[in-house]
Structures are given as C-alpha cells and as structure tokens.
Amino acid sequence: MLTFNGTRLSSFCDRVNRRSFLQVGGLFLGGLNLPAVLRAESASPEQPRSTSPHRGAIMIYMPGGPPHQDMYDLKPDAPAEIRGEFDAISTSVPGIQISELLPRLAQRMDRFAIIRSLVGSDGAHASTLCVTGAPYGNKLQGGAPNFGSMISAVQGQTHRAVPAVADLSETMQHTPYNIGGAGFLGSAHQPFRPDGETRANMLPQRDLIARMDDRRALLSSFDRFRHESDARRRLGGFDTHVDQALDVLTSSRVMQALDLDREDPKVRARYGVDDDQILPYSNLGYRALVSRFLVARRLIEAGVRCVTVSFADFDWHGANFVHARKVLPVFDQAMTALVDDLHDRGLSEDVSVVAWGEFGRTPRINPAGGRDHWPQVSCALLAGGGMKTGQVIGSTNSLAESAQSRPVHYGEVLATIYHNLGIDLDTTTVRDPAGRPRYLIDGHRPIPELVG
Numbered sequence: 369m370l371t372f373n374g375t376r377l378s379s380f381c382d383r384v385n386r387r388s389f390l391q392v393g394g395l396f397l398g399g400l401n402l403p404a405v406l407r408a409e410s411a412s413p414e415q416p417r418s419t420s421p422h423r424g425a426i427m428i429y430m431p432g433g434p435p436h437q438d439m440y441d442l443k444p445d446a447p448a449e450i451r452g453e454f455d456a457i458s459t460s461v462p463g464i465q466i467s468e469l470l471p472r473l474a475q476r477m478d479r480f481a482i483i484r485s486l487v488g489s490d491g492a493h494a495s496t497l498c499v500t501g502a503p504y505g506n507k508l509q510g511g512a513p514n515f516g517s518m519i520s521a522v523q524g525q526t527h528r529a530v531p532a533v534a535d536l537s538e539t540m541q542h543t544p545y546n547i548g549g550a551g552f553l554g555s556a557h558q559p560f561r562p563d564g565e566t567r568a569n570m571l572p573q574r575d576l577i578a579r580m581d582d583r584r585a586l587l588s589s590f591d592r593f594r595h596e597s598d599a600r601r602r603l604g605g606f607d608t609h610v611d612q613a614l615d616v617l618t619s620s621r622v623m624q625a626l627d628l629d630r631e632d633p634k635v636r637a638r639y640g641v642d643d644d645q646i647l648p649y650s651n652l653g654y655r656a657l658v659s660r661f662l663v664a665r666r667l668i669e670a671g672v673r674c675v676t677v678s679f680a681d682f683d684w685h686g687a688n689f690v691h692a693r694k695v696l697p698v699f700d701q702a703m704t705a706l707v708d709d710l711h712d713r714g715l716s717e718d719v720s721v722v723a724w725g726e727f728g729r730t731p732r733i734n735p736a737g738g739r740d741h742w743p744q745v746s747c748a749l750l751a752g753g754g755m756k757t758g759q760v761i762g763s764t765n766s767l768a769e770s771a772q773s774r775p776v777h778y779g780e781v782l783a784t785i786y787h788n789l790g791i792d793l794d795t796t797t798v799r800d801p802a803g804r805p806r807y808l809i810d811g812h813r814p815i816p817e818l819v820g
Contacts, residue, residue: 424668428723432683436747469696478758485762485771489743494544510552516674517550530671531560537678540653625670654681658702686736720753753788779812787814
C-alpha cells in the first residue's frame with residue numbers, strides 16, 4: 369500500500385483547512401478500506417440494476433423540525449399566540465401564499481410543490497424517518513438503510529470512479545440527527561462522506577508536501593502515479609477490487625466536483641454565503657452551509673445518484689422568530705438558487721429535490737417565544753424530478769394543528785423519489801441479512817398529485 373502524508377492544498381466547500389491523508393488502495397469508509405468495500409459489494413446478493421439514464425435526488429434535511437406555520441402554512445386569521453409575527457405574501461401561483469421571509473421562493477412558486485399536510489412522524493428527534501421511511505429505533509436486523517443506499521443497491525454506480533450516494537451533512541452533536549448509513553445492506557452501499565475522516569482519506573498529507581516545491585510538483589507526482597498504475601493494470605499487477613479502488617482514488621471526477629474554485633463565481637454568489645454563526649450553538653454541527661447545496665448539484669453532475677445535506681437546526685423552543693429571521697432568508701436564497709441552477713442546466717426533469725424535517729412545531733407559541741415539538745403535522749418542499757409543481761398538496765385546520773385534507777405520509781414522499789429515479793416499487797426488492805426480499809418502502813405509493 370502506498371501512503372502519501374501532508375496538509376491539504378486547497379479548501380473545500382466550508383473553506384476550512386484541515387490535516388488529511390491519502391492511502392492509495394485503502395480509502396477508509398467506516399473502518400473498511402475501499403478494496404474491501406468493493407469486494408463486499410461483489411459478494412453481496414445480486415440486486416436488480418436499472419438501465420435507465422442517470423437520474424438523481426438531493427435531500428435537504430432540516431434537523432430539529434422546521435416551523436410549518438412560519439414558512440409555508442401561515443394562519444393570518446388565527447389568534448396572535450398562534451399566528452406569530454410573520455405576514456403571508458402572495459406567490460407567482462395565484463391563490464398560494466407563504467411567509468414573507470421566503471420572497472425568492474414566492475417568485476418561483478411555479479417550480480416548487482408544497483406539502484402542508486405531512487403526517488406519520490414518530491416524534492423522534494432524528495433524521496431516520498426522513499432518510500429511511502422507518503421509525504427511529506426500528507427493529508430491522510442490521511438497521512434500516514438510507515434511501516440513497518437503497519438506490520445504490522438497486523441501480524449501482526453511474527461510473528466506477530464515482531460513489532452512488534454521498535452525504536454532505538455535518539456531524540451533528542445530537543447523534544440521532546446524523547444521517548444514517550447503509551443499514552442491513554452493508555458497507556458496500558455506505559454513503560460517501562467527503563468530510564471528516566473520508567475527506568482526510570482523499571487528501572495528501574504533510575511530509576509529502578514538505579518534499580514538494582509547489583502545487584504543480586504535487587500534481588505532477590499524482591500524474592506519475594496514474595501512469596504507473598495504468599502500466600501495472602496492463603501487466604495484471606492489481607486484483608479487480610484494488611483496480612476499482614484506484615479508479616476512485618486517481619480519478620478527478622469527485623475531487624473536481626468538491627472543488628468550488630472550479631465553479632463560476634456568479635453561480636456561487638447566487639447561493640449566498642455560508643453562515644458559521646447562524647445560531648449560538650452553530651459550532652456543534654448546525655451551521656447554515658449554503659455552499660453544500662451547490663456541491664450537491666456538482667456531485668450529481670459528476671455521477672452521484674443521491675446526495676443528502678443537513679442545514680442549520682430548527683429546534684427553536686425559544687426565540688423562534690429571532691432565529692427564523694436569520695435562518696429562513698438564508699434557506700430561501702440557497703434553495704431557490706439550487707432549483708434555478710437545475711433548470712438552467714437542463715437537469716430539472718431528472719433531479720428531484722426535497723427539503724423537510726422530522727416533525728412540525730406547536731401551533732401555540734410558548735412563554736419563551738418559541739414553538740415546541742409537534743409530530744401531528746409537518747411540511748415539505750419539493751422540486752424537479754419531472755414532478756407537477758406550482759401547487760400545494762393538503763391543508764391543515766385553522767390553527768395548523770392537524771391535517772384537514774389530503775394527509776401525506778413521509779413514506780409517500782420517499783416513494784415519489786424512488787419513482788422519479790425510475791424504480792418500479794411493485795417489483796424492486798433488496799435482500800435483508802436473512803436473504804429475504806424486502807421492498808424499498810412498505811405500504812406507500814408515489815404521490816399521484818406529483819407524478820400522476
């Protein structure tokens with residue numbers, strides 16, 4: 369195994385420099401090196417593979433539970449202790465109103481669909497329901513897989529040097545917020561994380577750099593390594609799985625996608641500026657990193673099928689309206705920039721986007737000026753994927769307490785994403801640890817208002 373040591377040469381989407389290392393043939397994912405992961409993939413029970421063109425999905429997870437009545441479901445006629453401080457504004461679609469803090473979204477409502485009647489929350493302060501469709505603490509042997517891991521198992525990689533699923537979320541202090549892994553599907557379908565340990569594993573470290581005069585010399589050394597690797601391949605010097613690992617490590621596809629210095633500065637500016645201090649506890653993994661929305665689009669273009677991104681923290685038991693005035697405009701700019709970007713690049717039919725959290729917030733404002741946990745009903749924002757946008761699905765009662773019409777389950781949203789990716793939910797299964805076939809999502813169908 370060849371190991372390079374040194375410091376990073378360029379900054380990534382959060383602009384923070386970090387020590388890192390690269391082990392050629394040994395990119396570690398949760399303690400397993402990449403050749404071992406590839407061997408595990410080849411040894412795992414065969415899964416059906418899609419022959420459809422590359423489609424993608426981006427999930428924005430909003431940890432803590434975003435306040436539905438201050439975003440997409442305002443109740444201007446409710447009492448003050450319910451209504452809150454924000455006015456409703458009209459949108460580009462007649463009859464649809466949303467919060468005054470989301471003016472960009474209002475201008476582009478024709479490109480979005482809002483679900484106001486999202487139900488099925490188990491009340492857990494966790495990402496599990498959003499990314500798996502299963503409740504937190506589910507008893508599935510091996511754990512419920514991330515939806516991206518399901519897609520990895522079913523559709524595989526679009527390119528041998530590009531992972532099928534990536535997670536751009538921060539590592540959050542409240543452990544259940546963190547995006548789940550491959551569960552019972554195993555390490556072969558674990559989400560790729562270009563942050564923390566995995567980012568470190570992709571970058572050269574210090575003592576190599578000490579021997580290099582400049583960045584050009586370092587790049588030249590990688591070029592030589594690529595040529596040497598190609599020569600060894602021709603001579604049969606690597607086994608198949610090491611060969612695949614080298615494809616990932618020596619390919620520039622993913623690294624270029626992560627490098628925002630390659631992006632048009634005008635496009636970067638549309639997304640806004642990362643806010644590292646959006647909340648007093650932002651240093652615990654709950655920052656508003658809008659650049660990761662852009663990286664998600666770049667990874668999809670590079671061939672990744674599914675990308676998850678965490679954004680801020682919405683657990684506003686106190687000062688709900690103070691925090692909303694900081695966070696929601698940042699979200700408004702980044703979310704609309706992402707969807708505009710997909711449209712401008714001809715990707716809006718192929719890439720689905722969903723933004724949501726694990727539950728809603730209480731209709732009644734508490735004495736601390738906050739809203740508490742409210743599993744009875746929540747909201748979701750969707751775009752792209754060829755879906756029928758410019759509409760609101762469902763409604764709540766006059767106090768935003770419960771779904772009044774067309775309740776939509778979390779599982780229906782995930783089923784819609786699978787459908788948009790070209791997966792037949794009636795026939796597609798994956799194998800659990802006992803070898804039994806399991807459907808990707810049980811008991812739920814795609815939302816007909818979006819895909820029918």
